[in-house]
Amino acid sequence: MFNDTLASAASSASSASSAASGSGDPAARRKDSLGCLSSQLQHDVELDTGEFRFYRKCTRDSDTNPVVMDGSDRGVLIGVSLKAGHRRRIYSQHRWATHEFDRDSVYVRNFADDYRAELLGGFDFVLIELSRAFVSDTCHERGGSGLAHIATVAGRKDPVLGHLAQVLALTLGAQNSAQTSASPLFIEQLGVTIGTHLFDRYGAPARGPEHGSRRLSALQEARAKDMLLARSQGNVSLEDIASACNLSRSYFIRAFRETTQRTPHQWLLERRVEEARELLKRSDRSLSEIAIACGFSDQSHFTRTFSQLVGTPPGHWRRQAKR
Template sequence: MSEKMVDAASGDFIPADVRQTVVSQVLPQASIGVSRLRTLRRNMGLTAPYELEDADLVVLQLRPFGEQQLWLDGRPAPFVQYDAGTVTVHDLDRNWVADLQGSFDCMHFHLPRQTLEEVAEELGGRRRPQLYLPPHLSVRDPVIHGLGKALAPALAEPECASQLFIDHVVLAFQAHVAQQYSGAITERRRAAAGLTAWQELRAKEYLLAHLDTNVSVAEVARECGLSRGHFLRAFKETTGLPPHRWLISRRIELAQELMRNKDLPLITISQMCGFADQSHLTRTFTRLMGMSPARWQIDLGR
C-alpha cells in the first residue's frame, strides 16, 4: 500500500505540538501560507510524504535548531546549525525528508513560484526566477526575521487578525525574497557592484558541491550567468576573496572537521578535500593555520 501524501502548504507534513497558520491570497489562483510550528519535545520523528509541486518552502528559525537528519530525494543532504533568524529554502518539487530530533520553533512561508514570477515581472527581472538558499547555505536575514515576528500575534489569534495587515506583511516578504534570493533584480542595477544575492549563493553552492574536484572559473561563472572576468571581479567584491582562496578556506574547514576523527588517515582527508596529495594538504594547512595538521590534532586532544 502506498503512503498517504499530504499537502505541503498546510504544514501537516511536519510533526508539531503547536501549529498556527494564516493565508494571503496574493493571486486569484495562488496564495502564500505562513505557518508557525513548534514543540518543546524531542524526537518528533520523520516528516510525512507530501505532494510535489512548483513551489518553495522558506523556513525561518525563531530559535536555534540543528538536531536533525536530512535527506533529499532519498540521499543524505548537508545542513548547518541554525541560529535564531536563520533562513533556508526547500524546493518542493523535490522530496525532502527530515528526522526531527530536537525541539524547534520555526515559521514556514509556502511560496508558489508563480507568485515570484509576478514580482520578477514588476521588477524587470528574469522570467522564471528560482530561489537559491539550500540548508547548507543558510543565512541570517533580519528582514524576514522581523516580518515573521510581526506576524506572530496574527498567527496566535488569526480570528482577531486584520487580513489587510497579513497581506501587507506577506507582500513585503514576497518582494524581499524575490529581490534577495531569486535574482529578480535586473543585471543593469547591479552590474557595477558585486554578485546579486542569488548569484553569490549559487556560486558558493556550486563550489561546495565540487569541493573535491578541480572546478574551473568558467563553470562557476556560467552558473551565475556572467563572463569569467565579471564573475571574478564581482565574487571578490562580494566575499573579499577570489574564488580559489574562498574555496581553499572551505577545504581547510572541512579538513579540520574530518581530522577530529583521528582514525581517518591524512592521505584520505586530503583526497576528500580536493588536495593533490597529503603534502599539499600539509603545506596549505600550515600556511593558513600556523601549524601542521598533526600538531593541530595534538592540540585538539588536550
C-alpha cells in the same frame, strides 16, 4: 475566511494531540501539509490568504521527525526559526548534510524539488508559503522573463526575515486566540514584503528588459484611493483593488508605494487619523464613537495609531485644539 482557517488548524492540532495518546492509532502518524507528524506539534496554526499561506509550527518534544515530500507545484517555502537549538539533516545531491538553526536562521526550498530531511530536536518555526502564481507573477514583473534561480538555503541567519517572523508570530497568535485580528490588508502586505525580500536576497534575476519607474497612473491612483476609503469600515481586499487597476497584487503594492511614498495600509491609517482630527475638533462624540466611525477596530487601536502619527493621544489633542 482567515478565522475559519485558523480555527480549523487549531482543531486539527487538538485532534492530533488526542491521537498521540494511542501509539497504535494510525491518526498518531498523520502528517500535516508540510510533512511533519501532527501528533508532535504543540502549536499548529495556519492562515491561508490565497497567494500566501502562513504557518506557526512548534513541537511538544525533542523527538526526531522524518519529513519526506515529493515535488509539487505549490511554489516556494520559507521557514524562520524563532529560537535556537534545532538541527536538521537534509538529503541533497546524493548526500546528507546537517544544518544548525539559531534564532532568525532560515531555510528556503522550492516545492518543485523532492524533499527529504530528519528534524532533530524541538523547533519553533514561522513558515511562509508563496504560491506558484505569486512567484511567477513577481518573477516576470521583476525580470521580464522570470528568475533563473531561487537559492536553496538551510541554517542561514537572516535578521530581516527574523524580525518579520516575530511580527507574523504575534499576528497569528492574536488571530488564533480570538483577540483583535490584524486586517487582511496588513497580512497581505506582510506576505508581499517577505516575498520581495526573498527575491532580493535569494533570487538570481534572468536577463530581460529593464523596467523603469513603477508608478500608478492618475486614474489608477484615484481608483485605488477611492476603493480604500469606500471600504475603510470593513476588510478591504488588495486583490480587488489591484484587479480594478488591471495590475497584479504585488505590482500594485510596489507601484502604490512609489506613487504615494506609503503602503496602502499606511495611507489608509493616515486618512483615518485625518478624519478623526476633524471629528475631535468639530464634535463632542466620545473617543470610542470616533474610533468606530473612522474605521478603527476599537478605542485602544485608535489611541495607539493616533499617538504614533500625531505625537499625542487624541484626548489631549482635542483639549489643545479646542482652546
